[in-house]
Amino acid sequence: MTKPRLYSGMQPSADSLQLGNYVGALKPWKALQEEHDAFFSVVDLHALTVPQDPATLREKIRRTAAQYIAAGISPEKSTLYVQSHVPAHTELAWILNTITGFGEAGRMTQFKDKSSRQGADATSVGLFAYPVLMAADILLYQTEVVPVGDDQRQHVELTRDLAERFNSRFGKTFTIPKALIGGDDARIYDLQNPTSKMSKSAESMAGVIWVLDEPAVSAKKIMRAVTDDEGVVAYDREKKPGVSNLLSIYSSLSGRAIPEIVAEYEGQGYGSLKKNLAELVVAEFGPVRERAHELMADPAELDRLLSRNADRANEAAQTTLAAAYDAVGLLRRG
Numbered sequence: 202m203t204k205p206r207l208y209s210g211m212q213p214s215a216d217s218l219q220l221g222n223y224v225g226a227l228k229p230w231k232a233l234q235e236e237h238d239a240f241f242s243v244v245d246l247h248a249l250t251v252p253q254d255p256a257t258l259r260e261k262i263r264r265t266a267a268q269y270i271a272a273g274i275s276p277e278k279s280t281l282y283v284q285s286h287v288p289a290h291t292e293l294a295w296i297l298n299t300i301t302g303f304g305e306a307g308r309m310t311q312f313k314d315k316s317s318r319q320g321a322d323a324t325s326v327g328l329f330a331y332p333v334l335m336a337a338d339i340l341l342y343q344t345e346v347v348p349v350g351d352d353q354r355q356h357v358e359l360t361r362d363l364a365e366r367f368n369s370r371f372g373k374t375f376t377i378p379k380a381l382i383g384g385d386d387a388r389i390y391d392l393q394n395p396t397s398k399m400s401k402s403a404e405s406m407a408g409v410i411w412v413l414d415e416p417a418v419s420a421k422k423i424m425r426a427v428t429d430d431e432g433v434v435a436y437d438r439e440k441k442p443g444v445s446n447l448l449s450i451y452s453s454l455s456g457r458a459i460p461e462i463v464a465e466y467e468g469q470g471y472g473s474l475k476k477n478l479a480e481l482v483v484a485e486f487g488p489v490r491e492r493a494h495e496l497m498a499d500p501a502e503l504d505r506l507l508s509r510n511a512d513r514a515n516e517a518a519q520t521t522l523a524a525a526y527d528a529v530g531l532l533r534r535g
């Protein structure tokens with residue numbers, strides 16, 4: 202029996218991935234790759250929609266790929282590649298741009314947020330078209346399942362709308378994908394600002410745990426995490442965002458349920474919860490960090506591996522791109 206096709210990706214927008222990427226994406230991807238025919242990309246073209254430093258971008262792309270592998274994404278079981286290595290992404294994105302409404306793209310909340318923060322002049326057409334490129338990523342592989350965080354739900358909805366519109370105008374070409382959204386418990390918040398999500402591009406790094414940080418640095422950040430002065434370990438997102446966040450991280454790394462953890466720390470202050478959580482993080486990221494550094498120490502081998510995977514992706518993508526070109530009436534090259 203063939204396994205259902207799965208697609209997801211992450212932007213190479215920092216030197217290291219952060220704890221939220223690990224818990225909300227890499228960990229679930231690792232499990233999902235067993236039962237799916239999975240494609241995971243480093244979406245470098247998406248990263249270009251906000252200014253990137255050319256001198257460091259290349260390295261970030263490699264580092265992101267290395268962290269995928271180090272966290273357990275298998276480049277044999279799954280197809281792990283760099284988006285810009287498969288030209289069909291931008292080619293299909295163009296076709297999809299022609300069937301996307303201007304108003305429809307303008308309603309994407311991520312675009313509205315980012316563009317209002319940057320101002321109209323600093324906002325590129327690329328940022329506006331970001332979700333259309335994402336739709337191309339997904340549709341090129343006849344994807345059935347798209348595991349993403351809640352913030353990407355609207356983009357997957359747009360992808361479904363575009364696929365249905367294309368199929369009804371030009372004949373059945375694309376599989377209609379479904380989002381697989383990580384629950385609220387998979388969302389990790391900034392340790393210093395526990396009502397905003399932990400993010401690679403946070404303004405301050407004090408509340409972000411990096412996968413590649415030195416263990417002592419991660420431990421210190423956890424010990425300094427913002428809590429409250431109640432001194433009672435309990436889960437309440439509204440009233441105790443800091444402690445609740447620590448409990449969710451604890452739960453997702455240990456695989457234990459939150460009430461069980463709360464019961465264990467009953468009557469103790471926050472100190473021992475933090476200390477044990479720091480140990481959990483260090484134990485989880487230690488081997489990932491080590492493996493990522495080994496992979497990054499041999500960039501030529503990493504590049505070869507990515508190139509082999511890009512060949513696989515290219516083959517699958519070409520079939521769909523050719524069908525889409527045919528469907529809209531382009532002339533095949535003789």
Ligand code: ATP
Nearest residue numbers: 212214221222225226349350388389399400401402
């Ligand atoms: P950026 O700050 O560059 O936008 P990011 O760290 O917010 O980056 P993305 O690259 O946009 O992360 O997201 C990659 C994946 O990681 C997505 O599936 C997203 O849902 C997940 N993710 C990101 N941050 C968190 C978080 N704090 N908690 C849970 N999942 C997260």
Ligand code: LTN
Nearest residue numbers: 208209210211244247335338339
């Ligand atoms: N926008 C996504 C990254 C992304 C993606 C995709 C996710 C680009 N293309 C295709 C799933 C499928 C994000 O998480 N920031």
